[in-house]
Amino acid sequence: MERELHARIVFLHSSRHINDMAAKAYNILINGKAGTVLNLGHDSITAAIEASGMAVNELLFAEPEEMEAALNRFAQSSDPLLVGGGDGTLRSCAETLSRKNKAFGILPFGTMNLLAHDLGMNTLDEALKAYAKGALETRVDAGEINEELFLCCASIGVMPEASVFREEHRTNNFLLMVPYLFWFVADYFERRKNARIVLQNGKRLHRFRSPAVVISANRYADTTRIDESNFKRNDLQGGELAAYIASTRTRVSHLRFLTRLLVGNWKSDPDLTELTGTQMTLWTRHRKEKVSVDGEVTDLKTPLVIKLKARYVPLLIPLREA
The missing domain is CATH 2.60.200.40 (Tumour Suppressor Smad4)
Structure with a gap:
């Protein structure tokens, strides 16, 4: 099913060229208060990112109240952005980034990590190694309940x-x-x-x-x-x-x-x-x-x-x- 999803995305969209995206270094914004972040610690997460072979331009662990300002800054960059947190964090970030038409990838740091599972990424290591190979930009559906x-x-x-x-x-x-x-x-x-x-x-x-x-x-x-x-x-x-x-x-x-x-x-x-x-x-x-x-x-x-x-x-x- 994962291959079918990615094949469908490639077919439906004129995505950025794979090699161009893979060659660029990522900006990475992580919710510093996410449960998994508190359990693993910043040093362990930084080491995992380095071990993945991913090219990184900037890595930022932000407090929840600092996330909005960081998103606005990273949205202005041409470098690809990865956001780390649980599904609630990703939802909040999507509200801001969708208005700015800034694509972002996801690193799972929550309890359920439903969106990560949808993309076939069950662990942080899987997500890091997958994004280290590059990424395709597409658009996915969302829902809205009473404007949330x-x-x-x-x-x-x-x-x-x-x-x-x-x-x-x-x-x-x-x-x-x-x-x-x-x-x-x-x-x-x-x-x-x-x-x-x-x-x-x-x-x-x-x-x-x-x-x-x-x-x-x-x-x-x-x-x-x-x-x-x-x-x-x-x-x-x-x-x-x-x-x-x-x-x-x-x-x-x-x-x-x-x-x-x-x-x-x-x-x-x-x-x-x-x-x-x-x-x-x-x-x-x-x-x-x-x-x-x-x-x-x-x-x-x-x-x-x-x-x-x-x-x-x-x-x-x-x-x-x-």
Whole structure:
């Protein structure tokens, strides 16, 4: 699938010449407060960049409040830019860089790293070695929820609640955190299984009782193996939103669905609905909803208006060997 994606990008776009991009040194901007950065330390990350053989013009670890100024400065440079952080950091940077039509590549330093997985990069070393070979410039789809940009997905219900739970227990032992989080989510499914949702897709209204709604910029791929990313998209230029609504009704069905989320094949669950479109409106019984936007939790007024922003984000796709 990775080869198909890159072949499609090369075919659809008159990208910069591969050798020209590979010959240029990168500017690298990294969120200094990203969790992985704090765990690894600046010296280890710098050493990994050097070991990759990547040509670097400037490497900057910035505090969150310094990111905007750094982006504005790097946007004026003709050198290719790599941004390091989690999906939330990349979303914020994309808002600024898309307005300036400045393409950027990504280095994964977050918890989920969904966009990196979409591009076939599961680790920092993989990303560094891939970009060291060069990059192609293209444009990918994004979504917008109440004028908040997202690169991967926006969700209500269990995902923002699970994000808050995880942050509150971040200092706990990781091996204990996984089962705690699983049972928290299972209990939330049972408590909120009757939550009323109305979703307008085009001119049609769909009514559900659901504890979890996820809206993705393009559809998720079917997964059947435990070692696959369960939220990977094969196409970042598909031109559609995809809404996923879980409507499990019993504890057994909650556990079945959550287990499939862990081991794969979740899209085939009988209590899951998938809808696609380019604009959707979502109503709940609350005036405000807690929304996870690329992993960052915020409160947004309802109704939630979600729009596709087709090929809005200029992105550098790493060049891979045939």
